[in-house]
Amino acid sequence: MKTPLDERMKEASLGELMPGFDKNAEWEALRAKLHPAPARKRAIWPMAAAIALLVAAGSMIWVMNHDNSTGSAVATTHRHDTPANWAQAGVIPDMPQRSANIRPEQRDRLIVSTVDRSTNNVTARPADPALQQQIQDGLRRTGEFVCNSTPCPIEICVTQMLRCSDQAPSTVTSCSVLDPDQARQMRIGTDKIVKRNCNVTVSEISLERVATGEMIVLNDHSSPSTAQDLFNCLTGDTKCSLLAGIFKTDCDNKHRPGSLKVESDAGNVILE
Amino acid sequence: MRIDLSGTTDEAYLVECCKRNDPAAQHILYNKYVEDMMILCLRYIAQHEDAKEALMDGFLSFFRGIGSFSYRGEGSVKAWMKKVMVNSCLMHLRKQDRNTILVADTTEYEHKEAGDDILGQLAAKEILRLLHELPDGYRMVFNLYVFEDMTHKDIAEMLGISESTSKSQLHRARALLQKQISQQTKSNENAIG
Numbered sequence: 001m002k003t004p005l006d007e008r009m010k011e012a013s014l015g016e017l018m019p020g021f022d023k024n025a026e027w028e029a030l031r032a033k034l035h036p037a038p039a040r041k042r043a044i045w046p047m048a049a050a051i052a053l054l055v056a057a058g059s060m061i062w063v064m065n066h067d068n069s070t071g072s073a074v075a076t077t078h079r080h081d082t083p084a085n086w087a088q089a090g091v092i093p094d095m096p097q098r099s100a101n102i103r104p105e106q107r108d109r110l111i112v113s114t115v116d117r118s119t120n121n122v123t124a125r126p127a128d129p130a131l132q133q134q135i136q137d138g139l140r141r142t143g144e145f146v147c148n149s150t151p152c153p154i155e156i157c158v159t160q161m162l163r164c165s166d167q168a169p170s171t172v173t174s175c176s177v178l179d180p181d182q183a184r185q186m187r188i189g190t191d192k193i194v195k196r197n198c199n200v201t202v203s204e205i206s207l208e209r210v211a212t213g214e215m216i217v218l219n220d221h222s223s224p225s226t227a228q229d230l231f232n233c234l235t236g237d238t239k240c241s242l243l244a245g246i247f248k249t250d251c252d253n254k255h256r257p258g259s260l261k262v263e264s265d266a267g268n269v270i271l272e
Numbered sequence: 273m274r275i276d277l278s279g280t281t282d283e284a285y286l287v288e289c290c291k292r293n294d295p296a297a298q299h300i301l302y303n304k305y306v307e308d309m310m311i312l313c314l315r316y317i318a319q320h321e322d323a324k325e326a327l328m329d330g331f332l333s334f335f336r337g338i339g340s341f342s343y344r345g346e347g348s349v350k351a352w353m354k355k356v357m358v359n360s361c362l363m364h365l366r367k368q369d370r371n372t373i374l375v376a377d378t379t380e381y382e383h384k385e386a387g388d389d390i391l392g393q394l395a396a397k398e399i400l401r402l403l404h405e406l407p408d409g410y411r412m413v414f415n416l417y418v419f420e421d422m423t424h425k426d427i428a429e430m431l432g433i434s435e436s437t438s439k440s441q442l443h444r445a446r447a448l449l450q451k452q453i454s455q456q457t458k459s460n461e462n463a464i465g
Contacts, residue, residue, distance in 0.1 A: 004392025005399065006419055009315070012396030014307040018320060023306050026324065027299060030331050035295055 115161070115169040131167050135189075144236040146269040147183035150260065152251035153210040154178050154271060158231060160189045164198035171203065177210060183268060188235060202231040207244055207260060207271075209251050216245030216260060225262075233264050240264050244271075284343045291339050298335055305350060306331075309357045311396075315415050316361035318404035322368070323361075330360035358420060362430070365408055390453055402452050410445035417442050 014021055112132055148154055157175040164170075176186040189200075205227040208215040218227040225242040233240035240262060247258035263270045289297030310327055317323040334356045341352055391399060403411055412431065416422045417438075422430070424438040431438070 003418060006392075006421075008392050008394070008399060009311065009396055009419065010308075012311060014310050017311060017314060017397055017400055018323075020320070021310060021324075023303070023310075026306070026328065027302055030302065030328055031295060031299070033328075033332055034293070034298060034335055 111171075111173040111175075113171050113173075115171055131162070131164065131170055135162075135172055142186045142188050142234050142236060142269070144185075144234075144264060144269050145183045146178060146186050146234060147271065148178035148180055149270050149272045151180055152212075153180065154260075155206075155208045155210055156186065156234075157204075157206045157208070158189050158202065158227075158234070159204040159206075161201050161203045162198050178271070186234065188231070202227045205230050209247055209249065211251040212247075212249035214247050214249045216247065218244065230262060233262055234269055236264065236269070238264075240269075283346070283349045287338060287341065287343050287349060290335060293335075301349065301353075302331060305353055308350070309353065312354060312357050312419075313361050314400055315403055315419060316358070316411065317364060322364060326361045326364040327357070329364070330357035333360060354420070358416070362412065365412065391449055394453070402449055405452060406445055406448060410441055410448065413438050413441035414445040414449075 112135055146156075155175055155177045157173055159171055159173040162170045162172060172189050174187045174189045176184075178184070178186075203219060205218045206215050207218075218225060218230055220226055220228070222245075225244055229240065229242055230244060232238040233242060241264070242262050244260045244262055247260060250258075261272050263272065283301075286297045286301055290301060306327075309330065310323070313323040313327045313330070314320075317326055330353075334353050337356070341349075343349070391402070394402070403414070406414065413427055416427045416430065417424070424435045424442075427433075427438040428435045433441075
């Protein structure tokens, strides 16, 4: 039932009763509550993009660090301390990427680090410049060609411990990547400084399947072959036929046997 | 394909679009009823900001609950929207915790609307001012009975009070309004005299 009061209120205009009411602004507020998704998308997308960028950057950094460390667990932080003139001497200290298009020499690297006398641990200090010069002067290559007859690239890193009478102990790590069916002389550290009152021992040799990152590490205690056995074989000092180790990962999805043998009886050193 | 709904007045179609959460249809219904609903809220809630909040909550409830609404011809959308809006205003008043006490009264009151007739001769703004001067409890019952055309039984159920309490609240509200009007008339006469 309509009353005069009811009619009067129905005839009233909002502009008269509430002059400041902005119905468009109220609608916008209401719409934002009714349809919050687009607004959230605008807020979330830049955030998602930023997170993706951070993850990508983090992954790249991790991969780069991993890449740098797999070859030689001893002194990855010192590669940038390597003098630039090593490159002129044929030693490229850094290996920015591993690609078949890069010349073999560019895939070699040399790392020199000092060792803490008390703990025998590699330190963050760069090696003495004089020693670095001596190492540079004493660089040597394998006497024989080393051939990779496995289906996948292999990086061989030889770590030597140098104990010179007048200097802090140091490690010298030289790494070379051999592609499948590639044969070349490897950089294998130094021995000339032995003549300069330094005792040089092979402390570790690592053989890494580049594609998978899996690594066989030989040292004084490894079996069936020690690092020194393999070193003597690689340098050609002794003829050898030894089992370096067994890879568990499959690098080319062809499920070949994972054992890595080193043979030099026939002349050149063959990884198979 | 996007359909231009701006000229559409077919509420049945708009309701169907709103059920699909179409913002254009929602906007049309909002524009059509927002002023009436705002005035409704102002009858219940004196503070403008509070009234706007109740309006916003009411529209949200309306559009979010429209899936359960069945269109039953002309006027059914507005009737349903008013119900939702009244509920929103009452909820808002309850939240404000103004110690609204609806006192029961056993006195039988005659059903008379003479006071309403006098009130109906005032301007809307004046009516609103007088309504805002009423205590919340009186105002709620007065609004529900006079403007929403509800029975005391329905009001009693809605507010959780007895029918007699609803009647007494309405009687007191009317008495208070008449008193205010007569006081105002006297003061106007004094001013003229």
